[in-house]
Amino acid sequence: MTTVDAVQRGSTWSGVQRWARRDEVRRAACLVALMVTIAVITGPDGSQNSPYSGLRGSLLSRHAIPFYVLAVILAATSLAGGRWTTAATAPVRALRQRTTGIVIPKPVKLVALALLAVLVLYYPTTLAPFWQTVLVDQMGIYVLLAVGLNVVVGFAGLLDLGYIAFFAIGAYTTAYFTDKLPVHPPFTLNPFFVFPIAVGAALLAGVILGGPTLRLRGDYLAIVTLGFGEIVRITAVNSDAITNGPQGAFGIPHFSAFGYHWTLDSLPYYYLLLVVVALVVFFFRRLDDSRVGRAWAAIREDEVAAAATGIPTLKFKLMAFAIGASTSGFAGVIYASKVGFINPDNFPLLLSILVLTMVIFGGMGSIYGVILGAAVLGWLPNYLRDYVPAQDRFIYFGALLIVMMIFRPQGLLPSRRRSRELRLSELGIGGADGTGPIPGSTQ
Amino acid sequence: MCFTQSFWQLTISGLALGSVYALIALGYTLVYGVLQLINFAHSEVFMLGGFGGLFLVRGLGIDNPSGVTSVLLVGGGMLAGALLGAATAFTLERVAYRPLRRRGAPRLAFLISAIGASFFLLNLAGKEFGRFNNPMPPLYTSGKVFSVFGAQVTTNQLVVAASALVMLIALDRIIAKTRLGMGIRSVAQDAEAASLMGVDIDKVITRTFVLGGLLGGAAGFLFGIQFGVQYNMGFSAGTKAFTAAVLGGIGNVRGAVMGGLVLGVAENLGVACVSSAWRDVIAFLILVLVLMLRPTGLLGERLGRSA
Known part of the structure; x- marks a missing residue:
């Protein structure tokens, strides 16, 4: 192996590492992992004779296809759009900021309390x-x-x-x-x-x-x-x-x-x-x-x-x-x-x-x-x-x-x-x- | 006394059980040392380690192993358990703890997150691997090896105790001698000062979890050799191991080992006196009595000063 090879390999490897550390890549990986986890959770149970049947049925059958498709879509959007999740949650965050510190006027509070009381007393019947x-x-x-x-x-x-x-x-x-x-x-x-x-x-x-x-x-x-x-x-x-x-x-x-x-x-x-x-x-x-x-x-x-x-x-x-x-x-x-x-x-x-x-x-x-x-x-x-x-x-x-x-x-x-x-x-x-x-x- | 007849026999089986407790207790104590956090989900790390070892041994499917094959099987099973345990602990830290640390969440929030992770893993394992006991296939011809003071030592006990001993010594050396050990001790002493001195706290915490996971996973396999592997085996063993960690002084590595051994032996001797139905009561009574007399456990030190 020549020195040039080593350097190039090293740089490719560190390039891969750097790529894997990027936010959107990490987020994409998280989303894929999440989808796989959901596929496993919702999949069939394992059985006594073949303990892997649950995992196999969850990951290597038709059951898993929608989750994989969703995973690919989510990961692709994440990679392409960069910080799309931040953008998506921005309105929520703004709303939360606006709603903190709001003082609810007393009459509104009283009406809400009355409604709650009716709910608690009547709804169970x-x-x-x-x-x-x-x-x-x-x-x-x-x-x-x-x-x-x-x-x-x-x-x-x-x-x-x-x-x-x-x-x-x-x-x-x-x-x-x-x-x-x-x-x-x-x-x-x-x-x-x-x-x-x-x-x-x-x-x-x-x-x-x-x-x-x-x-x-x-x-x-x-x-x-x-x-x-x-x-x-x-x-x-x-x-x-x-x-x-x-x-x-x-x-x-x-x-x-x-x-x-x-x-x-x-x-x-x-x-x-x-x-x-x-x-x-x-x-x-x-x-x-x-x-x-x-x-x-x-x-x-x-x-x-x-x-x-x-x-x-x-x-x-x-x-x-x-x-x-x-x-x-x-x-x-x-x-x-x-x-x-x-x-x-x-x-x-x-x-x-x-x-x-x-x-x-x-x-x-x-x-x-x-x-x-x-x-x-x-x-x-x-x-x-x-x-x-x-x-x-x-x-x-x-x-x-x-x-x-x-x-x-x-x-x-x-x-x-x-x-x-x-x-x-x-x-x-x-x-x-x-x-x-x-x-x-x-x- | 009620156990004079079989004192040594009970002590030996107690030591074998206690060494498994000690291995799990180390996982609790290490994490407690650096984060001051009861890692409730560690019992599930232990359980998954048991499954990892079980599946490897089953997958290899060797009939009537003996000699070198046996040694390789035990070693391989332990390694598989340890690796799966470490992977679980790593994921756990990333998913259930790190995001909370980033937000400076209160300590009890970590506890709830850990309980959530424990429920999740426990029930997922029950779903995937079945809710019954999976006996470990025979790894060697078990029998009497030699006797001490008239008490017989079986192969099982010898394998478990010897493997545990090797791992315990290795961990003690890692904490005392290596760079990682130094990092763990420094974070345990003062996380802020450690980070000012250039210690990468996140890295140290991750590696502490992995270290605890390795030991816990291997312990799961060793436990499985004796009692089989079951999806809910982590709960009671985990509670006991945590008791052992507190008994020895939580955050203290040697204390955890000592606590595990003391608990294992004391439980066995106590059971001989009363009945096995009271096993857990005996363990907890010992804990309460020790804490009354020594409120910070038997050795009562922190991880930072333990080596």
Whole structure:
């Protein structure tokens, strides 16, 4: 090989490299990869005997042709047009810039609120029974759970991955006091009157767990709470004599109080949840605006500084933890009574993660954002049920989470205080908590 | 004590399991060291590594291997697993983490993105490769090799522990001696200062992910030799490995190894005392107890100071 050859080869190679680094080429490659991924996701399943049949059927059959065609078109447009995506999104960006900072006049707000109230109160009565059930079991309960977790994660900045344990404690307390477990209670109650006991039990569990563990820093706390959640679940599986093991409890009665009886019908539960959520939201909003809320904000922004200014950090953290836990326990009672049967499989670690996802998806610290987030993420898998195979739903769910975090990491409706904190911490002011930007962020 | 009868036997099988935990834990700890981020999707890197190894071994389809063929098969399977794991980790960093880093997203946003990626990969693997256990074809004639203190060591345990040991030592040397290791340590100490000193942070982060992916993928294959490969095997092994990483002091390479081994052995001994149904409870109780006494883990150091 002569030197000239080497130089030429080197320059060709570096030319290729330079070409591959160009924005439009990268974008074209991304689009092709995206189309191939979609072709695989929507393609047939693999089978036990030939594990590649899924991939083969997705990529080397007629199924894939439209995706390849689309990929070629998109890539070609990208290569030819250069920054076409920027051009395409420019109006959206301009619109967003124009809409930020607009102050909505009060009458408009009131009318919108009235419309919303009508929607929330009347619309569910027009739904099919399946969707009414979804509205309660998959959305309402989760909204309540997410609003409670928001106090822990959003207000106080504590990462809790064992949140569903308190939900389980609430549900099992209900089963105990309605005499549906192998151990018998001193007296039986209607689930409606189990509320105070269950909330007390969950609160106690929260304090017992929180007391020793809340001294731990962010991620250590996360793993300990995760461990706690698993301990509660596995204990429920293994203690046949107390919790009836994997079979769980059956026939937990519906609520019945003050002469009104709830039944299999989902709507009365919906309205009950609506009242509960409204009360909880009112209470939590007041709390967030109070001295307690300011203490939480101080702790989540910089715990050391908060302690130095005389805030008893452990007390306030414990308080947030206990409030979250009791909300979760409350939701557990409603769930147990609504569904009627519970077993340990209802309380997996995945559910804790899912509720946390709802909180962050909606916008940590913003109560309305969290409600919206929980409602959307509770509704989505059920909506997808009609369009994609049931087992594949979480592929789309996962993809949505990634896309959402890339384009709107602050959540659907971020809280104003929170966005300001994030902005400041990006500028290097404050942001010592577990929610500031991570090292290696490039601004 | 309840395990006096078979103390050594349990310890040996615990060490074999623990070394797999240690390999996965390293992936968590490396990424945590440079980004202070729990890479929730690492369990899926591990799972796909298992599939990579499985498909290579199956594809070669050698009946009754022995001698050199066995060694090549194990090595090849591990390599295939490691490469697929690394490729997954690389893609993960590019798709789920880098765009967020560019925007200076809050830390919990990374967590959600990681959870999303985990759901995506887990269910996609279930769809493509089936939702059942795929046993690894026999790679060697397994049996008793030798005994220590009256406890038998099987070929399986020996292969797993020895391969893990080699990789652990290699990683420790990489972190301590190479330029890449120096880069990783510098970013772990202070990312901003490192970039001022001319360290290409993006490159270091990518390579950290690839390094963790290599180890995690190989661990997936080693796990598969013992228990078979299944689309959802990452979740529980990943949780356990993360526990191990925290146990040893997250961000600390030697701590992760130690945490993995301690967890593996302690779990096995505990199971002998109670019952296997309480295995996970034992693991988490150990974690809670250790953190009560040493709030930053057993070795409690950061990656930057570990070498």
